[in-house]
Amino acid sequence: MFQIVKKKDLNAEVVWMDILAPAIAKKAKAGQFIIFRVDETGERVPLTIADYDREKGTVTIIFQKVGASTQKLAQKNEGDFILDFVGPLGTPSHFENVKKVAVIGGGVGCAIAYPQAKALHNAGVCVHMIAGFRNKEIVILKDEMEAVSNRFFLATDDGSTGQKGFVTDVLRSLLKQGEQYDLVVAIGPIPMMKFVSQLTKEYEIPTIVSMNPIMVDGTGMCGGCRVTVDGKVRFACVDGPDFDGHKVDFDELIRRNNFYREQETRARETGCRLLSMQPEKGE
Amino acid sequence: MPNMQMNKTPMPEQDGKVRARNFKEVALGYTADMAVEEAKRCLHCKNSPCVSGCPVNVNIPAFLAQVAEGEFEAAYQTITATNSLPAVCGRVCPQENQCEGKCVRGIKGESVGIGRIERFVADYHMQRETGVKVSRPESNGHKVAVVGSGPAGLTCAGDLAKMGYDVTIYEAFHKAGGVLVYGIPEFRLPKAIVQKEIDALTALGVHVETDMVIGRVLSVDELFTLGYEAVFIGSGAGLPRFMDIPGESLLGVYSANEFLTRINLMKAYDANYDTPVQYAKKVAVVGGGNVAMDAARCAMRLGAEEVSIIYRRSEAEMPARLEEIHHAKEEGIIFRFLTNPKSVVGDEEGKVTGIECVEMELGEPDESGRRSPIEKKGSEFVLPVDAVIMAIGTSPNPLIRSTTEGLQANRRGCLVVNEEMLTSKEGVYAGGDAVTGAATVILAMGAGKTAAASIDAYIKNKS
Numbered sequence: 001m002f003q004i005v006k007k008k009d010l011n012a013e014v015v016w017m018d019i020l021a022p023a024i025a026k027k028a029k030a031g032q033f034i035i036f037r038v039d040e041t042g043e044r045v046p047l048t049i050a051d052y053d054r055e056k057g058t059v060t061i062i063f064q065k066v067g068a069s070t071q072k073l074a075q076k077n078e079g080d081f082i083l084d085f086v087g088p089l090g091t092p093s094h095f096e097n098v099k100k101v102a103v104i105g106g107g108v109g110c111a112i113a114y115p116q117a118k119a120l121h122n123a124g125v126c127v128h129m130i131a132g133f134r135n136k137e138i139v140i141l142k143d144e145m146e147a148v149s150n151r152f153f154l155a156t157d158d159g160s161t162g163q164k165g166f167v168t169d170v171l172r173s174l175l176k177q178g179e180q181y182d183l184v185v186a187i188g189p190i191p192m193m194k195f196v197s198q199l200t201k202e203y204e205i206p207t208i209v210s211m212n213p214i215m216v217d218g219t220g221m222c223g224g225c226r227v228t229v230d231g232k233v234r235f236a237c238v239d240g241p242d243f244d245g246h247k248v249d250f251d252e253l254i255r256r257n258n259f260y261r262e263q264e265t266r267a268r269e270t271g272c273r274l275l276s277m278q279p280e281k282g283e
Numbered sequence: 284m285p286n287m288q289m290n291k292t293p294m295p296e297q298d299g300k301v302r303a304r305n306f307k308e309v310a311l312g313y314t315a316d317m318a319v320e321e322a323k324r325c326l327h328c329k330n331s332p333c334v335s336g337c338p339v340n341v342n343i344p345a346f347l348a349q350v351a352e353g354e355f356e357a358a359y360q361t362i363t364a365t366n367s368l369p370a371v372c373g374r375v376c377p378q379e380n381q382c383e384g385k386c387v388r389g390i391k392g393e394s395v396g397i398g399r400i401e402r403f404v405a406d407y408h409m410q411r412e413t414g415v416k417v418s419r420p421e422s423n424g425h426k427v428a429v430v431g432s433g434p435a436g437l438t439c440a441g442d443l444a445k446m447g448y449d450v451t452i453y454e455a456f457h458k459a460g461g462v463l464v465y466g467i468p469e470f471r472l473p474k475a476i477v478q479k480e481i482d483a484l485t486a487l488g489v490h491v492e493t494d495m496v497i498g499r500v501l502s503v504d505e506l507f508t509l510g511y512e513a514v515f516i517g518s519g520a521g522l523p524r525f526m527d528i529p530g531e532s533l534l535g536v537y538s539a540n541e542f543l544t545r546i547n548l549m550k551a552y553d554a555n556y557d558t559p560v561q562y563a564k565k566v567a568v569v570g571g572g573n574v575a576m577d578a579a580r581c582a583m584r585l586g587a588e589e590v591s592i593i594y595r596r597s598e599a600e601m602p603a604r605l606e607e608i609h610h611a612k613e614e615g616i617i618f619r620f621l622t623n624p625k626s627v628v629g630d631e632e633g634k635v636t637g638i639e640c641v642e643m644e645l646g647e648p649d650e651s652g653r654r655s656p657i658e659k660k661g662s663e664f665v666l667p668v669d670a671v672i673m674a675i676g677t678s679p680n681p682l683i684r685s686t687t688e689g690l691q692a693n694r695r696g697c698l699v700v701n702e703e704m705l706t707s708k709e710g711v712y713a714g715g716d717a718v719t720g721a722a723t724v725i726l727a728m729g730a731g732k733t734a735a736a737s738i739d740a741y742i743k744n745k746s
Contacts, residue, residue, distance in 0.1 A: 023500050037457055043549065043557040044457070068557055084457040086494045216549065216558075219455055219496055220680050221465075221521040222541035226532055233525065233532065238682070252532055255633040259534045260559045 002085040005058055007078045010140040014064050014108050015074045016050075022057030024087045030119045031093030031210065031242050034059060035218045037084035038072045045069045046215055048112045048187075048241065049088060059087070062111030062140075089218045090241050093119075093208065098182040100126040102174070102205075104167050104196055105145070106188020107133060112210060113187040114141050114148070121148040128174065128181070129153065132167035132192070136160035168195045181205050186245060190254050197245030207245035211236040213257055228252055286323035289392030294399050299613030303583045306469045306552060309610055310374075315355070318403040322350035324388060324395045332385035333397060338729030339366045339438075343382055343397055350400055359408040362401060367441035367484070368434065368728060370409060370476045373402025375467060376725045377604045409479050419488050423447035425742050428511040430497045430683065433461020434724045435517030435715025437484060438731030439738075444487040446739055451511075453495040458548065461519055462716075463724070465548040466540070468577050470584070471607075474547075498682035503690070503711060512745070513710045513738045516698065517731060520677040520716035526569070530627030531673070535561060535635030539570070539578045539674035546581050563670030566590045567638045569624055570674035571600070572721075576607040578672045579616045590616050591666065595623040595643050595656045621645070621656065625663060627671050637665040679717045687711075695720055704734035705741075712738055 006018035024034065033048045051060035065074045076082060093116060095101070101120050105113030110131050121127045129149035133139050135158045146152040153170045154162030163170060171184070184207040186196040193209040200207040215225040218237045225236040228249035234240065295311040296302075302309050313321065325347040333343045341362055349358035362369045378384070378398035386394035427443050429436045432454040440450045458464055460477045485491060497503065497518070506514050523538030525531050542560070545551040549558035566582040568575050571594035582590045592611070594601060597620050601608060612618065621643040628637045642662035645654040684692045691699040691707035697720050698713040700706050706713050714730025716722055 023495075027500055041550075041556045043559075072557075084494050086455070086457070086496060086500075088499055089496065216541055216544050217456065217521075219521070219682060221523070222544055223523040223525070223538035224541045228532055233527075249532075252633065255534060256532070259561070 001081040001083060003081050004076055004078055005056075007076075010062065010111075011138045013138065014062060014111070014140055016060065016062050016111075017073075018053075018056075018058040018060050019082070019085055020057055021059050021085050021087075024085065025052045025054050025057045025059050028052040028059060028088040029092035030115050032088035032090045033212075033218070033241060034061065034085055034087035035089065035215075036061070036073065036082060036086075038069065038076070038082050040083065042072060042083065043069045044084070044216055044218070045073075046089070046212060046218055046237070048210060048212060049115075050111045051115050059085075062108065064108040086218065090237060091239065093185075093210075093242050095120065095125075095183060095185075095208075098125055100128070100181050101183045101185060102128045102130065102171060102179075102181045103149075104130045104171065104184065104186040104188070104192075105132070106167055106186075106192040107138070108140070109188030109192070109210075110141055110145065113185065114145050116185050116187070117145060118148045126150045128179070130155065130167045130170045132156070132170075132188070134158070166195075167192060168199050171196065172199060175199075175203055183208065184245075190250055190257065193245060193248075194250035197248070197250070201246050208242050209245040209248060211241045211243060211248070211253065213253060214259065226256070285326055286320055288324060291324075291393045291396040291399070292317050292321040294396070299610075299615070302470065303580075303614035304586070306584055308473050309470050312406055313399055313403040315353070315403075315407070318350055318355075318400050319353060321396045322347045322400055325351070326387060328387050332387065333382040333395075336381040336383075336385035338381065338725050339732055341366050341382075341401075346404065347395065347397070347400065350404060355404055355407045356411075358404045362404060365732075366728070367438050368480050369401055370405035371434070371463060371472060371480060372725055372728070373398050373400075373405055374472050374476075375723075377723055379605055381725065406476075409476070419486075420445055420447045422449055422488075425449065425746070426451070426511045427513050427515065427738055427742075428453060428506045428509075429515045429517065430503070431455075431461055431517040431519055431715070431717070432459035432481070432491060433517055433519050433715060433727060434463060435519075435717075435727035435731040435734075436461065436515065437481065438728040439515045439517060439712075439714070439735045440489045440731075441484050441487065442732055442735035443738060444484065444489045446735075448739075448742075449488070451490040451492060453497050453501070454491060454493045455496040456548065457493050459491045459493060461517075465544045466574065466577070467724075468543065468547050468581055470580070471577065496682070498686040503683065503687040503708075507710065512742050513712065515704075515731070515734050515738065516683060516706070516711065516713040516717055517715045517727065518680060518683055518717045519727075520721045521680045522678045522696075523673065524676045524678060525673055526624060526675060528624060528626050530629060530635075533627050533629040533635045534633050535563065535629075535670045536627055537670065537672045539568070539574045539672050540677065542578055542672050543574070543581065546585075552585055560585065561670060562586055563668070564588050565668040566670045566672065567593055567624075567666060567668045568672045568674055569593045569638075570676070571596065572602045572674065572676070573604055573607055574721075575672075575674035576603045576611045576616075578674050580611055580614055582670070582672065583614055583616060591619050591668075592616055593619050593622050593624060593638070593640060593666075595621065596653065597621055597645060600653045619666075623656065623658065624671075628665060635669055635671055637667045638671050639663060639665045677716075677721045679720065683717075702733075703737035703740075704730060705737060710741065
């Protein structure tokens, strides 16, 4: 049993939770994930670790209420327990020899992009952070992200706060202005990661994306999290979740992640415009 | 006088057509009378070849004699002196290749139904909770860690606990039992029975820590710093193989591991559980082992109209237990022998619509002694299906070997051990599928048993 020691709503859809799991907190590294199961009848659901506190023994998860299991988790309160919390799983991110990095977060993906930016910032790397949201109401972690960025850009689809447009628009204009990056880290909805990767490929900037596919065990056993990278089948749970954005078959991943959509009876429409986003003409 | 009936006393089972649509146990087990009658078929021959056929050396003639006398609880004690999981072994051991394969009654007629009687004895004991209290052995003050709670780990832990060791089992899943809970389906091995076997171990003082992925949350080296004097690795062969043919990432292609785990561990067939599984109408299962049979029979129970097993060799080469093949056929599974998949085909949404196969013929025997299949040119055809389950084998998970310095593995990723089950690292023992690659429950148990004896000797010599 694992206790929820802190819970707060970041917006109507996104919840922050600190879970008491000292053994995991001790080992967790940026880029790794956990699997939770709320109760006996629950699913095993993977979530990337948003933060950890080795002294307090807590692991932070930030999640969007999209399906039955995340809804179930969101109904739990501070002091409540969940049945299972396993990790840290996956290969930690490692960024070597980088001096200047653009970190891009989309929606709830900012929860994962933020600790990456923080780790890079703390390592003395110059961080430009671009955070994209649908609108003003769902902006999360703005102050936190700003605090760890040398330059911070906020974009919303409807322009209700920050610049109007997609994160790719912001990145493109920065690149056109002559900004040069050793690396781009993009974490968010799969279409967002796809279009960021397409753009950075034009500029030949190495790009890391973080996958969150369907999986059962998270240790390499089920093979459900297959991702095609550079024409080869990889397991996101052990080979990832980070992959080279220029080599991931995003379209296949979008299809695979929607496999149980019909059965996710309680799943809610996320309403994310990025999911219906098409490549701009002339690119 | 022995019962000279040539054939085994039949065991009642659910009718094929009925059970093909439910997850209840297929075989219903002997009654006391049946068990006594069958036990009397044992001739008590001089050199007991059956015992030499048993990887954990159960004293078979002794327990059969006790059953013949109606001394069922005594028989249970005889079996559990060397076998810590009798209810499991009675159900899933390939007895035809082991004890029963060596039985002299099998020369003319059928061997004694040792497995069926073992199962009866174990169930008899469990149903009665006979009050024979398991006495917790006195602690010898030494701690041992066991990684993995499958048959190898459970056996090793049980044996060590009986010797007085303080044993902790670390399990990556949320439930103990390994392949016995995630792999083998309910209708072949009810999970309540596995749980009772595990409860028996905890009653002996074994600690079970679930949700602990060794290699991630704790390394093998760290286990030693926690005070464990030896570590047994029984982490199994959990990594599924795929065929590396086009279309394997289409929607509806599963590894048998994923399909079976969703059903057995996560209970996806039960509406009260949240984990989903696809209810396919036409299913192809690729492979010829017990796992392929399990996957095919589960697919049938989920309501499929047609389930085919696709196997590239002929029936004679099929590695699955005869009983499983027989049961699968009774349940209406179609066997397509000498057939090999070339690709999985799908529609524009990426969903599986069929599996392209080619017919095979048998050529010369290969290094395994089995005649190797050769493609028949021009015999390609597409079998329309909406799900494909790959059950072509598994390999050991690299997680532990890649995070433990000094642990040697062979080119197939299996841990290298000596006869004592000692790995290349001091104090670290291993056994089961992690060493052999995918094999049987009872072989894993045998390895766990050997390792327990070696660990005991190692710790005693050290201190």
